[in-house]
Amino acid sequence: xxxxxxxxxxxxxxxxxxxxxxxxxxxxxxxxxxxxxxxxxxxxxxxxxxxxxxxxxxxxxxxxxxxxxxxxxxxxxxxxxxxxxxxxxxxxxxxxxxxxxxxxxxxxxxxxxxxxxxxxxxxxxxxxxxxxxxxxxxxxxxxxxxxxxxxxxxxxxxxxxxxxxxxxxxxxxxxxxxxxxxxxxxxxxxxxxxxxxxxxxxxxxxxxxxxxxxxxxxxxxxxxxxxxxxxxxxxxxxxxxxxxxxxxxxxxxxxxxxxxxxxxxxxxxxxxxxxxxxxxxxxxxxxxxxxxx
Amino acid sequence: xxxxxxxxxxxxxxxxxxxxxxxxxxxxxxxxxxxxxxxxxxxxxxxxxxxxxxxxxxxxxxxxxxxxxxxxxxxxxxxxxxxxxxxxxxxxxxxxxxxxxxxxxxxxxxxxxxxxxxxxxxxxxxxxxxxxxxxxxxxxxxxxxxxxxxxxxxxxxxxxxxxxxxxxxxxxxxxxxxxxxxxxxxxxxxxxxxxxxxxxxxxxxxxxxxxxxxxxxxxxxxxxxxxxxxxxxxxxxxxxxxxxxxxxxxxxxxx
Numbered sequence: 001x002x003x004x005x006x007x008x009x010x011x012x013x014x015x016x017x018x019x020x021x022x023x024x025x026x027x028x029x030x031x032x033x034x035x036x037x038x039x040x041x042x043x044x045x046x047x048x049x050x051x052x053x054x055x056x057x058x059x060x061x062x063x064x065x066x067x068x069x070x071x072x073x074x075x076x077x078x079x080x081x082x083x084x085x086x087x088x089x090x091x092x093x094x095x096x097x098x099x100x101x102x103x104x105x106x107x108x109x110x111x112x113x114x115x116x117x118x119x120x121x122x123x124x125x126x127x128x129x130x131x132x133x134x135x136x137x138x139x140x141x142x143x144x145x146x147x148x149x150x151x152x153x154x155x156x157x158x159x160x161x162x163x164x165x166x167x168x169x170x171x172x173x174x175x176x177x178x179x180x181x182x183x184x185x186x187x188x189x190x191x192x193x194x195x196x197x198x199x200x201x202x203x204x205x206x207x208x209x210x211x212x213x214x215x216x217x218x219x220x221x222x223x224x225x226x227x228x229x230x231x232x233x234x235x236x237x238x239x240x241x242x243x244x245x246x247x248x249x250x251x252x253x254x255x256x257x258x259x260x261x262x263x264x265x266x267x268x269x270x271x272x273x274x275x276x277x278x279x280x281x282x283x284x285x286x287x288x289x290x291x292x293x
Numbered sequence: 294x295x296x297x298x299x300x301x302x303x304x305x306x307x308x309x310x311x312x313x314x315x316x317x318x319x320x321x322x323x324x325x326x327x328x329x330x331x332x333x334x335x336x337x338x339x340x341x342x343x344x345x346x347x348x349x350x351x352x353x354x355x356x357x358x359x360x361x362x363x364x365x366x367x368x369x370x371x372x373x374x375x376x377x378x379x380x381x382x383x384x385x386x387x388x389x390x391x392x393x394x395x396x397x398x399x400x401x402x403x404x405x406x407x408x409x410x411x412x413x414x415x416x417x418x419x420x421x422x423x424x425x426x427x428x429x430x431x432x433x434x435x436x437x438x439x440x441x442x443x444x445x446x447x448x449x450x451x452x453x454x455x456x457x458x459x460x461x462x463x464x465x466x467x468x469x470x471x472x473x474x475x476x477x478x479x480x481x482x483x484x485x486x487x488x489x490x491x492x493x494x495x496x497x498x499x500x501x502x503x504x505x506x507x508x509x510x511x512x513x514x515x516x517x518x519x520x521x522x523x524x525x526x527x528x529x530x531x532x533x534x535x536x537x538x539x540x541x542x543x544x545x546x547x548x
Contacts, residue, residue, distance in 0.1 A: 205404045205412035211393055212401055218387025222352070223402030224373040 026285055029275050054182045058252070061190045062245045063264060067271040068190075068197050069241035071285070073234040074272055075201065076227075077214035078127060078134040080235060082119065082141035083242035083268060087261030089149040090116050090243030091250035095158035105166045113243050119145060120239030124232030142265070149258035158256035173251045186248045193241075201285075210234065301364045303328045303464055303496050304349070304380070309358035311344055311520075318344045319355070320520040326465060331487060331497045333507040333529075335541055336517035342500055345517065346467050349498075350382035351375035362464075381463035385470045388454040391443035396423035398442050399457050422460075430456045430486060448479030455486045459495060466490055467498045472506045484510045504534050516540045 046052060066083050073080055094112035097103040103111065119141065126137040174185045201207040212220035213227040220227050242261075250256040276285050304326040311319035319341050326332055336342045347353040349360070351369040360369055362378045369375055375382070389398045396419045397404075405415040405422075423438035430452055442450060451471050458466040468487065472480045487497055487510050501507050507514065507529075514527040514537060524540050538544075 203413055203416075205406055205414060208393070208397055208401065208404055208414065211397075212390045215390035215392040216387055218384065219390050220401065222350075222372050222382065222384060222387055224371075224376055225402045 026276055032274070050181050057187050058182075058184050061184070061186050062249045062252075063267055063271065064190050065186075065193065065245040065248070066238065066242045066264065066268045067275075068193055069234070069238035070268050071272050071275070072197060072201060072210055073231075073238045074269075075214050076210045076231055076234050077217065078231055078235070079138070079269060080120075080123065080134065080238045081138040081265045082123065082145055083238060084261040084264035085142045085146040085149065086116050086119055086239050086242040087246035087249070087264055088258055089145045090246045091256035091260075092149045092153055092158055092258050094247055095250065095256045096152060099158060106168050109168060109247065112247060113240055116239045116243030117236045120236035121232060123239070124235030127235070128228035128231050146258075146262075153258045155258060157258070158250075159254075169251045172248050184252065186252070189244075189248075206230070302326060302361075303363060305361040305364075306345075306349065307359040307361070309345075309348060309360070310356045311348060311353070312356050313344075318520055319348070322358070322517075322520075322522055324515060324522060324525065326496050326498065328464070328496055329491060329494050330512045331491050331499055331510055333511035333514040334498050334500045334517070335504065335507065335514055335537065337541055340517040340541075341520040342517055343469070344520075346382060346469060346498065346500065349375070350380055350467060352382075376461075376463075379462070379464035380467065381458035381461065381465070382467040383451070383454040383458065383469060383471065385473055389442045389450055392441060394420075394439045394441055395427065395436070395445075395453055396420045396438040398453060399423050399426065399438075399460065403461065426456050426460055427453075430459075430489070446479065447475050448482050451475070451479075451483045452486055455483075455490060459490055459493065463495060465496045465498065467500070469500050470502065471499070472501055472503060480506060504537055508534060518543055 066087065070080065070083065090112040093115055094105075094108045097108040097111060098105050102108075123134070123137050123141050126132050127134045170185070172185060172189070175182055177183070201210060209220065209225045209227075209230050212223070212225055213230045217227055246261060249260065302325045304324075306322060306324040309319050309322040310317075322341070322345060324345070334342050334345070344353065348355045348369065351372045351374045354370060360367055362380075367374070367378055369378075390401065393401070396416070399422075400419050404412070405419050407413050407415045420438045427436060427438060436445070436449070442453065445453070455466065455468075455471075471483050471487070475483065484506065487499060491497060499507060499511055511529055514524070514529065514532075515522060516524040516527065516537065518541065523543075527537055527540065
């Protein structure tokens with residue numbers, strides 16, 4: 001046994017602050033963000049204007065919500081191509097129920113989220129139980145969900161302007177001004193969820209399992225980590241987040257278009273990867289994703 | 294804890310049969326491991342070594358037969374069953390997660406948490422236990438427990454995996470090719486850990502293609518060929534490497 005006092009002395013010298021910062025996976029995207037803002041502002045000063053920042057915060061946040069969940073899923077070594085179509089499908093379901101007078105809005109909201117969870121569950125079970133690659137499963141799911149949205153609406157957008165009097169709409173996308181900057185509630189949701197999922201990934205047992213599942217599935221399984229359950233839960237989370245984002249978007253633009261969200265899956269995956277999460281799994285960072293957005 | 298009588302074996306496998314579809318992978322395998330011994334498991338490729346240890350570690354189900362741990366029959370249907378029964382398997386490529394720190398790997402699947410509900414990791418405690426453990430197994434003293442496994446050498450990784458098995462007090466540590474791809478000094482280091490584990494009362498099954506490594510460390514050798522055990526009491530003291538190679542290839546039958 002060595003004397004505990006000697007152990008600290010035996011460590012290599014702590015690297016400097018700058019060096020430690022550079023070694024972080026979030027460093028690259030941060031630099032990119034700063035450079036990008038500088039360059040675009042130089043080209044067109046309106047880029048840094050209050051209005052443009054407000055717009056960027058509104059629109060990117062909706063994609064960012066999906067990217068948060070996708071970060072966890074990709075850290076576990078899978079990805080979900082169906083998020084864009086769920087983004088379009090969930091609000092269509094919610095407004096169809098509400099407009100037909102079948103369900104009050106909050107219940108329709110919960111039903112839409114539950115359906116999204118079910119979509120994630122099905123994708124997750126296909127990937128984990130049948131061993132079909134997530135590329136195929138979620139590509140198929142993309143077509144099925146998009147098709148359902150189009151069939152349900154005959155291709156027409158659902159009206160959402162009745163949302164005005166609903167408290168739920170206020171909670172989700174109500175807006176307020178800070179100085180000249182128009183802020184939507186969705187930004188608050190994004191920040192809260194980003195913090196929660198960051199802590200989940202880095203500080204909890206489940207987060208440890210996510211990283212292990214993507215990093216070395218065999219080792220995780222040998223240690224008794226329920227890798228299949230971890231993946232299924234994350235498929236459900238990313239699907240639910242896509243639905244949540246889609247609903248927010250539908251209220252903000254006052255239309256639930258069955259075609260909205262087309263191509264979002266690639267933008268979301270790009271955000272996650274630019275943020276420093278590796279495509280092959282095992283390493284992921286929520287902070288990076290936030291910067292990547 | 295009541296000591297099981299000295300002659301009760303730690304693990305006893307009786308008449309184990311395993312079919313993969315129509316492939317007869319294990320044929321009437323009987324294997325006994327006593328407390329505190331290192332058993333070398335030898336055999337050519339496809340002889341059934343890996344199937345046997347996968348059965349023993351709960352990774353694949355066996356078709357028929359019986360497994361007894363300390364004299365009591367157990368059912369091995371998952372890796373958790375095996376870990377609970379005190380059997381820890383260190384696979385060559387799937388023992389550790391390279392992206393996670395040493396401490397997190399040590400406690401993977403057995404994390405220490407503050408509070409049950411949220412599963413918030415008790416990182417300070419895990420790191421300090423891991424730090425002590427690293428010192429005790431004597432891997433270089435200046436590696437902090439927060440280092441990712443990916444930046445360790447092959448020998449250091451084996452050491453971490455063995456340290457983990459010792460920390461969780463596994464009765465039986467199964468090492469699958471632990472000296473593969475290691476340099477000479479690292480191999481000696483790993484062999485030293487295996488001996489240390491034995492001296493602390495852990496039994497080991499040591500699987501390696503390199504018979505020289507096996508000879509340096511084991512108390513007894515078991516040889517498999519074509520899915521069955523053909524010799525189970527070869528001693529490194531009384532047999533030569535040539536004898537053992539002959540048993541592995543089957544040449545001794547022809548003699």
